[in-house]
Amino acid sequence: MIQIKDLHKSYHMGSNSLHVLKGINFNVKEGELVSIMGSSGSGKSTLLNILGMLDEADEGSYVLDGVPIKNLNEKVAAKYRNEFLGFIFQSFNLINYKSAVDNVALPMFYKGIARKERVEKARHYLEKVGLADWGHHLPSELSGGQKQRVAIARALASEPKVLLADEPTGALDTTTSYEVMDLIQGINDEGKTILVVTHEDDIAHMTKRIVNLKDGIIIDDSPVEQVRAKQYV
Template sequence: MIEIKDLHKSYHMGSNSLHVLKGINFSVSEGEMVSIMGSSGSGKSTLLNILGMLDEADEGSYNLDGKTIKNLNEKVAAKYRNQFLGFIFQSFNLINYKTAVDNVAMPLYYQGVKRNIRMEKAMHYLEKVGLAEWAEHHPNELSGGQKQRVAIARALASDPKVLLADEPTGALDTKTSYEVMELIQGINDEGKTILVVTHEDDIAHMTKRIVNLKDGLIIDDSVVSQVRAKEAKERQEQAKRANHV
């Protein structure tokens, strides 16, 4: 599904050059759920930008679902992003003046899908994330967890090959984070390939494989025993109840 070989990326600032990615080799098979971890400056955001076709490597190769991603003009890059990728952001990135259902339908609008069909699909995905009754509400009428659910529905609307989640729980409390991860795990259980960038160890262990970056290199890539978010949430609630006794 994703194949990256010997990826290098530098940024030039005046006469200085910052070598951010220093030869990344990385592959993800269809249906995997992988987390990418690393401290600030490790290169994880740069790697995510390249995977999301928002930036391009200086050297190396990137293949996505059999297509070589290189030297794309913005029009083709936008087409491929819409075709292959769904994005989930820490800050939700919802359009405030549009309702939940209109936000979910946005990727389909850019694909040229007719309004009645895209609204039908948008409602289907809102239902899937448990927010059908909030369809006509605007983002400022939703909680943080509800906003992230709308964002997940939007990411799924165009049926992408890969979901890229950039700190999807970073703006949420622990209980809501686990609820969002429970939803993301369910989507992965259905066969969707998912990459999660996170700095939270408990969230990383809710994926099936953890890739650690440091100074632009992968220092560890391990399959882990996946923690189910539903069970983690139940343990947290039990601990809270015990503390109140």
């Protein structure tokens, strides 16, 4: 599903250059649930931005579902993001003046799906994340956990190949974090490929494989015995 080979990325600041990714080799098979860990400055955010087509590597290759991701203009990158990827953010990134249904339906608008079908699908995905009765509510009327569930429903609504979750539990208390990870595990059980960026060791062990970055290189990439979140919910 994802093939990363010899990826390098530097950022230039005046006369200085910061080499952030230093030859990353990284593959993800379809249906995997992988966490990416690393301290601040390790390169995990840069790697996620490249995976999400929000940034581009200086060297190396990135292939997503058989498609080389290289030299994309913004229009093509946006098309591929909408076609291939679903995003889940720490800060939810919901539109405050739109209802939960409208937030979930938004990615489908950019796919040209008719409004009636968008709303039907949005309600389906809200039901899937346990919020069937909350579709008319605004984000300000929802708890943090409910907002993240709406965000997950929105990510699923475009029927992406891969879900990219950037610190999806970072703004949540422990109990709510485990509820969200239980939902993510359930989605993965259905076959969805998911990458989770996290700095929390307990959350990482709720995935099936942990990739550790340090100073722009992968220092460890190992399968782990998955801890099921449901036992804590």
